[in-house]
Amino acid sequence: MYSINEQMAKLVFKCRDIGFECNYEANGKYVDEIVPKIIEHLRVVHNLEKLDEEMKDRIAKSINKVPIKIKMAVGKKTL
Numbered sequence: 272m273y274s275i276n277e278q279m280a281k282l283v284f285k286c287r288d289i290g291f292e293c294n295y296e297a298n299g300k301y302v303d304e305i306v307p308k309i310i311e312h313l314r315v316v317h318n319l320e321k322l323d324e325e326m327k328d329r330i331a332k333s334i335n336k337v338p339i340k341i342k343m344a345v346g347k348k349t350l
């Protein structure tokens with residue numbers, strides 16, 4: 272079961288935000304879910320085998336919480 276807060280936000284990381292000319296975006300509900308995707312992307316696409324502390328810090332700061340807009344099916348037509 273999810274709380275309302277968890278349902279209404281997701282985490283988004285854009286590769287561009289850490290300085291690459293790249294359109295890659297990772298998203299997920301939890302940091303633990305999104306970070307491995309980012310690390311894998313950086314390794315495969317940008318040949319970064321090891322991330323130094325500065326890069327880890329940049330990644331952490333570039334993960335943004337984005338609200339999910341939930342479209343409510345509350346009858347506009349009936350109003």
Ligand SMILES: [Zn+2]
Pocket residue numbers: 286287291293294295312316317
């Ligand atoms: Zn990238």
